[in-house]
Amino acid sequence: MLSYEELKNYPTQCEKADLQLQQLRQIQVLKNFDSDPDNLNEDDRKYNGRLKATIWWYVYQCEKS
Amino acid sequence: MSILKSTLIFLSAIAFFHSALADCDIRSASQLTHEREVGPVTDLEKTKSAGKCAVRYRLLVDGVWNLVEAEETGLEQEESLCYYAIEKGRKELLVGLGGKFQTEAITVCKDGRSSGVKINTGDTILEGEVAWTKNGKYFNYRNSKCRLFIERRELNRQLNVNYGVICQLDSVGINWIVVDKW
Numbered sequence: 001m002l003s004y005e006e007l008k009n010y011p012t013q014c015e016k017a018d019l020q021l022q023q024l025r026q027i028q029v030l031k032n033f034d035s036d037p038d039n040l041n042e043d044d045r046k047y048n049g050r051l052k053a054t055i056w057w058y059v060y061q062c063e064k065s
Numbered sequence: 066m067s068i069l070k071s072t073l074i075f076l077s078a079i080a081f082f083h084s085a086l087a088d089c090d091i092r093s094a095s096q097l098t099h100e101r102e103v104g105p106v107t108d109l110e111k112t113k114s115a116g117k118c119a120v121r122y123r124l125l126v127d128g129v130w131n132l133v134e135a136e137e138t139g140l141e142q143e144e145s146l147c148y149y150a151i152e153k154g155r156k157e158l159l160v161g162l163g164g165k166f167q168t169e170a171i172t173v174c175k176d177g178r179s180s181g182v183k184i185n186t187g188d189t190i191l192e193g194e195v196a197w198t199k200n201g202k203y204f205n206y207r208n209s210k211c212r213l214f215i216e217r218r219e220l221n222r223q224l225n226v227n228y229g230v231i232c233q234l235d236s237v238g239i240n241w242i243v244v245d246k247w
Contacts, residue, residue, distance in 0.1 A: 035186050037227055037247050038220055049228070052247035056230060059206050060213070 002027060004043075007050050014062035024055050101127050101159065111147050118146035124155060126162065133158055137200070149200040184216055184229070188243045195231060209233050211244065 002010070012020065033048040034040055040048055104125030112119040119136035135154030137146045184195060195214035203212050211232035218225050229246035 035246070038183075038225065049247045052245060053228065056213070056245070059211075060204050 001030065004047050004050065007047065007054065010054055012054060012057055012061075014058065017058045017062055021055065021058055024051060027051060028055070101162065103155070103159070106151055106155075109151070113143040113147065116143075116146075118143050118150050120147055120150045120154060122151070122154070124158060126158070131158055152200055152202060183218065184214075184243055184246070186229070186243050186246050189234060189240050190231065190243065191239065192231065192233075192241045195229070198228065206230070206232060206244070216246075 010020075010024075028051060031044075031048070031051070033044055037045055037048060107123045107125070109120060109122040112121075117136060117138045119134070121132070121134045124131050124133050133154040135150045135157065137150035137153055139146055139149070184190060195216060198213040198215045201213050203210050205211070209232040211230055214229050214231055216227045216229065218227075227246055230244045231241040232244050234240040234242050
């Protein structure tokens, strides 16, 4: 499980998208955060936010759909 | 000016309609759109330094060459900042050139008290109901046109900022769905 700092410095690379997304989505499943961020405490909100932003980075930046 | 007058009269009529029927909720959104022929970035020059990228390039818009200069600062890698700076320059140029002002509105009537204006995952909305993120752009996700959004609301007497993704639901482009929010 990645710490918040490790997540913040996650070495996103489009070339490794499949492998990295697998790891990140596994964390999502394990953490099982509420889908409404307003229902999360401060720490969970930060972690969930960084996790989702990182996952969406691949869609946003890499040439994949 | 007559178009503006018509729009104002139309919006006033909607407001009157709203006050007369308390069970109806009106959603209205407006945006400035552009219909211009824009060429690729040409003669691009990048100047990178720590946490900053300045760009200078030419852009052909409707057959006229424009010189664009922009810069972006941030914590991302310099090459990403250069990308954002290019987009920022292009956006500022096109906004400066003007365009068409589009307004869209729908009226939703239902029993009971209005549920308020909070946007939730799974909601169907008008694109203009949610703000663009800084340096935002459209992207493709599962064969749909999508974009990031930012939502600022008051929560427990504090400013609460959420981000999310909306995607077009139909080819006409009126309805968008909130795919994710964080």
